[in-house]
Amino acid sequence: MNATIALAGNPNSGKTTLFNELTGARQHVGNYPGVTVEKKTGTYTINELKVTIVDLPGTYSLTAYSLEEVVARDFLVREKPGVVVNIIDASNLERNLYLTLQFMELGLPVCIALNMMDVAKNRGIKIDINKLSKLLGVPVIATIARNGKGKKELMDAAANINTNRAKTSPLDISYGDDIDNAIAEMEPLISNATFLTQTYPTRWIALKYIENDEQIQALGDSKNPGVSAKLKKITDRVSSHISKTLNTYPEAVIADHRYGHIRSIIRQDVITYQQDQSRLQLSDKIDQVVTNRFAGPLIMVAIIFSLYQFTFS
Amino acid sequence: MQKLGMRQMKKKQSGTITSILADGELGRRIRDMGLVPGTKIQIMGRAPLFDPVALRAMGFTLTLRNNEANYIVVEVEEEK
Numbered sequence: 001m002n003a004t005i006a007l008a009g010n011p012n013s014g015k016t017t018l019f020n021e022l023t024g025a026r027q028h029v030g031n032y033p034g035v036t037v038e039k040k041t042g043t044y045t046i047n048e049l050k051v052t053i054v055d056l057p058g059t060y061s062l063t064a065y066s067l068e069e070v071v072a073r074d075f076l077v078r079e080k081p082g083v084v085v086n087i088i089d090a091s092n093l094e095r096n097l098y099l100t101l102q103f104m105e106l107g108l109p110v111c112i113a114l115n116m117m118d119v120a121k122n123r124g125i126k127i128d129i130n131k132l133s134k135l136l137g138v139p140v141i142a143t144i145a146r147n148g149k150g151k152k153e154l155m156d157a158a159a160n161i162n163t164n165r166a167k168t169s170p171l172d173i174s175y176g177d178d179i180d181n182a183i184a185e186m187e188p189l190i191s192n193a194t195f196l197t198q199t200y201p202t203r204w205i206a207l208k209y210i211e212n213d214e215q216i217q218a219l220g221d222s223k224n225p226g227v228s229a230k231l232k233k234i235t236d237r238v239s240s241h242i243s244k245t246l247n248t249y250p251e252a253v254i255a256d257h258r259y260g261h262i263r264s265i266i267r268q269d270v271i272t273y274q275q276d277q278s279r280l281q282l283s284d285k286i287d288q289v290v291t292n293r294f295a296g297p298l299i300m301v302a303i304i305f306s307l308y309q310f311t312f313s
Numbered sequence: 314m315q316k317l318g319m320r321q322m323k324k325k326q327s328g329t330i331t332s333i334l335a336d337g338e339l340g341r342r343i344r345d346m347g348l349v350p351g352t353k354i355q356i357m358g359r360a361p362l363f364d365p366v367a368l369r370a371m372g373f374t375l376t377l378r379n380n381e382a383n384y385i386v387v388e389v390e391e392e393k
């Protein structure tokens with residue numbers, strides 16, 4: 001049996017380090033068809049099961065604004081990997097979970113690799129892994145990609161998800177009354193017309209229309225202009241209502257509710273800080289000196305001058 | 314309590330974001346970084362020519378151009 005595991009996560013969360021750790025030299029670098037975003041695939045064997053591991057480009061969210069995001073999103077919905085291993089920087093949990101939430105909205109089988117646990121520990125951040133896993137409803141495995149710690153447990157958990165193939169239903173959270181009502185109005189329109197539903201979950205299509213996602217709207221226009229126009233009409237109505245009553249945009253309201261959901265999870269004692277969070281890390285301290293308004297330019301001139309001396313004398 | 318655009322904030326001032334006025338790509342990018350209403354931020358400093366501005370939120374430091382910071386409205390905490 002063959003399986004595909006996709007590695008996804010924020011930029012600089014350690015995807016590629018973990019990928020290299022898992023696949024070693026058995027990888028292949030290519031391009032996604034038609035775009036110049038690198039596609040890296042490799043193989044890994046877990047108890048006779050050969051899995052293909054794909055390293056997706058790092059993204060902060062799954063919108064259609066940047067090429068990387070479109071590539072990552074298209075891969076996830078079209079190729080339907082058996083498991084999405086979401087690599088999370090444990091020292092930046094809140095921001096990283098924003099992407100996780102979007103994977104879950106898409107109904108993807110997610111397994112979280114809580115990476116850089118050593119860094120988080122040094123910063124005095126303690127994360128209750130079991131609680132986080134329970135509240136999110138997905139397996140969470142602590143890893144340190146740099147030295148390969150936790151990779152076996154992670155792959156076991158991923159293989160477990162893959163073999164069980166339990167149907168994961170898309171995460172259903174509230175985005176506030178205005179948007180919830182609009183989604184409820186859109187859902188029957190979408191499901192009755194089987195509008196793009198082969199590829200995407202119904203609720204997600206509605207959500208993307210409200211978010212004004214150009215890629216999905218264009219896809220909808222080409223597949224079924226009639227339904228698409230109806231959905232856009234609902235979207236326009238919600239947008240103008242939200243801009244009148246709240247003076248903001250539907251996307252902003254949706255983002256607020258996503259972060260609200262994340263905070264409601266994190267506040268249940270998932271994270272404990274053992275030291276003051278406003279304490280600066282070493283790199284921040286160095287920054288304070290070298291980016292000082294007066295010292296900064298002087299240090300820069302000194303470095304350039306010594307480089308010059310080194311090269312020419 | 315006083316509401317200010319982020320551009321008007323001084324170094325070391327902290328506050329809570331009340332609204333993000335940007336839409337489209339910039340608005341989304343700002344939100345992706347976790348700057349949503351309710352997030353606590355502190356201004357860490359500014360570059361020699363007062364742009365960009367560095368701020369700290371949720372345990373990480375982020376740097377924004379002033380014209381991006383303009384879209385962020387912050388309720389500033391009283392100085393102690």
